[in-house]
């Protein structure tokens with residue numbers, strides 16, 4: 414047995430996330446709402462002689478080994494990773510991997526981690542993949558709920574947000590957006606685009622209030638579509654993402670917006686029932702995923 418461990422095998426799971434409102438503006442102190450989705454990642458660990466390595470993984474990323482060693486010892490652990498999340502589409506696959514890994518290793522060591530410690534250790538993995546992210550992804554992965562997130566004086570302020578069950582359809586652009594480059598492109602346009610960031614902050618505050626009041630879906634959807642229009646103003650949307658938003662609205666969605674950094678990635682659409690949009694997307698050959706949040 415590896416010193417300090419109490420079990421030979423262990424496992425951990427964590428969900429992915431979708432940003433419902435406030436991406437980009439969150440970097441400048443405005444609120445953002447992200448929610449855990451009903452898809453995620455499971456990590457299985459098994460002690461074995463030799464160097465620690467992934468034996469089965471949906472990720473073939475060259476950073477994976479470094480990410481594993483941000484949590485595990487260099488010797489003695491075989492890792493199997495299974496996930497129902499698409500990789501590189503802004504659905505928090507690396508954060509889910511990080512938190513699942515932290516949980517599995519804690520189980521192998523007989524440790525009972527609270528949220529703060531799970532979050533802190535998960536950040537080490539997120540940094541391998543994303544440099545210096547705002548931290549919202551692994552906070553949602555560790556909490557497993559919806560959250561309201563804001564940076565104040567460089568410190569993340571996090572509140573769990575109780576929301577009703579929402580049916581969402583994720584429409585995939587088929588391209589990976591580069592979060593770091595897009596955040597830099599927004600920064601380069603300041604202070605000219607500050608009023609747009611301000612408006613996104615206002616839309617997100619209204620979205621939070623409407624969620625709290627249990628507002629009807631068309632009200633929430635309207636705010637999501639308005640949010641997308643502002644993200645277009647920031648220059649982070651693409652023709653393809655705009656087409657996917659239009660496609661979702663034409664197929665009866667209450668609202669739709671790009672989710673995450675943009676430049677590719679996905680669109681999230683709020684629907685009554687995902688069937689209608691899934692069928693329309695199937696006919697049009699648009700890759701889609703039905704997910705739920707809240708409830």
Ligand code: PMV
Nearest residue numbers: 436437503546547592673674
């Ligand atoms: O693409 P994602 O899901 O990692 O989201 C990026 C969200 C931004 O607000 C653009 C950046 C951040 O770190 O919050």
